[in-house]
Amino acid sequence: MKLIGPFKQIITLSQLSLRGKLYDEQLEIISEGGIVVDQDKILGVDSFENLISRFPGIEIEKTEGEQIAIPAFVDAHTHICFGGNRANDFAMRNAGKTYLEIAESGGGIWSSVQHTRNASEQELLETLLERINFLIRLGITTIEIKSGYGLDVENELKMLRTIKKAQGLTDATLVPTCLAAHLKPRDFEGGNKEYLEYIIQHILPEVKKEELAKRVDIFIEKSAFQPEESKAFLNTVKDLGFEITVHADQFTSGSSRIAVEVGAKSADHLEATAEEDIEYLAQSDTVATALPGASLGLGEKFTPARKLLDAGAILAIASDWNPGSAPMGNLITQASVLATYEKLTTAEVLAAITFRAAFALGFNDRGRLQEGMKADFITFNTNNFQNILYHQGSLKTHTIYINGKKLNNETI
Ligand code: NIG
Ligand code: FE
Numbered sequence: 382m383k384l385i386g387p388f389k390q391i392i393t394l395s396q397l398s399l400r401g402k403l404y405d406e407q408l409e410i411i412s413e414g415g416i417v418v419d420q421d422k423i424l425g426v427d428s429f430e431n432l433i434s435r436f437p438g439i440e441i442e443k444t445e446g447e448q449i450a451i452p453a454f455v456d457a458h459t460h461i462c463f464g465g466n467r468a469n470d471f472a473m474r475n476a477g478k479t480y481l482e483i484a485e486s487g488g489g490i491w492s493s494v495q496h497t498r499n500a501s502e503q504e505l506l507e508t509l510l511e512r513i514n515f516l517i518r519l520g521i522t523t524i525e526i527k528s529g530y531g532l533d534v535e536n537e538l539k540m541l542r543t544i545k546k547a548q549g550l551t552d553a554t555l556v557p558t559c560l561a562a563h564l565k566p567r568d569f570e571g572g573n574k575e576y577l578e579y580i581i582q583h584i585l586p587e588v589k590k591e592e593l594a595k596r597v598d599i600f601i602e603k604s605a606f607q608p609e610e611s612k613a614f615l616n617t618v619k620d621l622g623f624e625i626t627v628h629a630d631q632f633t634s635g636s637s638r639i640a641v642e643v644g645a646k647s648a649d650h651l652e653a654t655a656e657e658d659i660e661y662l663a664q665s666d667t668v669a670t671a672l673p674g675a676s677l678g679l680g681e682k683f684t685p686a687r688k689l690l691d692a693g694a695i696l697a698i699a700s701d702w703n704p705g706s707a708p709m710g711n712l713i714t715q716a717s718v719l720a721t722y723e724k725l726t727t728a729e730v731l732a733a734i735t736f737r738a739a740f741a742l743g744f745n746d747r748g749r750l751q752e753g754m755k756a757d758f759i760t761f762n763t764n765n766f767q768n769i770l771y772h773q774g775s776l777k778t779h780t781i782y783i784n785g786k787k788l789n790n791e792t793i
Contacts, residue, residue, distance in 0.1 A: 465496025529560030
């Protein structure tokens with residue numbers, strides 16, 4: 382057991398509601414605070430003085446200089462296991478080339494599939510760990526990671542096994558998701574329906590047997606999988622015992638409705654969600670996950686986060702870090718930019734990258750600093766928490782704690 386502090390401010394995020402709009406006045410800020418950690422759990426969060434009298438003789442881990450503490454962040458949607466690079470797609474898109482022209486000249490998701498298939502497990506693991514460490518340095522200690530650049534039994538399993546190996550080599554929590562239904566691969570003989578059937582018959586049983594993922598995702602879009610076939614697929618997947626998440630309403634509306642109907646944990650993207658579907662999402666427990674990194678990468682509009690919150694939805698914000706549409710990977714920059722364009726309060730943004738994002742992944746043990754929670758928290762060398770979003774991602778974390786343990790800077 383130890384007492385960590387004192388901190389200029391501790392932003393606990395406790396008491397904030399799981400859904401709907403939040404005001405900054407609702408944020409609990411403990412001045413000159415401390416955090417008592419017992420093993421991997423938080424035992425108390427209070428003023429430093431109170432904690433010293435509540436826990437006489439407790440070992441103290443003293444902070445250097447002025448620091449603030451906040452729950453560690455959660456990135457609930459990434460595709461960071463991939464081979465190759467799509468810088469040329471980005472340049473072509475900015476030079477005015479269309480999706481089709483980019484695909485025809487060897488770009489698009491299919492090019493990442495080829496690079497990922499050609500990469501050795503060792504190469505994939507090394508680059509994945511580099512990206513995980515980049516996210517940890519930003520203060521993110523829970524990371525969802527999708528497959529989806531393998532698209533056949535061998536390569537989807539290769540991706541998911543790589544993620545499993547990475548879990549053995551990092552302190553962060555990795556949440557693997559099978560996204561075999563990202564796109565029908567060009568070398569598959571048969572239509573979409575046959576490919577979705579192939580996933581059910583040949584990929585998911587192996588995923589289950591090796592315990593590689595408990596979640597399944599699908600990209601529902603004109604250029605990927607159609608609404609009806611997707612719904613049938615998701616219902617079968619659910620019956621197999623998987624949790625569901627959906628790439629929904631990215632360019633055309635309608636699929637967030639399917640996500641709600643099948644009881645998905647989250648519907649992600651939502652840049653094109655129609656007004657009536659905002660209402661539908663808001664009345665469900667399906668988390669609405671905005672991916673501003675994809676809007677910035679593609680030059681598309683942002684998810685209507687303000688409207689979703691006003692309607693009462695559970696809003697999360699995630700990076701969507703992938704080699705194509707969202708190559709940046711800096712969730713803090715993206716969340717801050719989204720806040721500026723969508724007029725989100727600091728409380729709403731912080732909730733969206735902590736306990737609300739955790740809920741999308743099925744966790745209720747993290748994302749708030751209070752007794753009983755997992756001791757994942759981060760500190761910044763500043764005296765005011767508002768500086769985190771104000772600097773739009775350029776204020777660096779000072780210390781990362783995972784399970785109550787200070788991470789060694791040299792290893793991340
Ligand atoms: O979330 N929309 C579909 N899938 C990814 C893009 C993947 C890629 O371009 O490689 C996304 O934006
Ligand atoms: Fe995505």
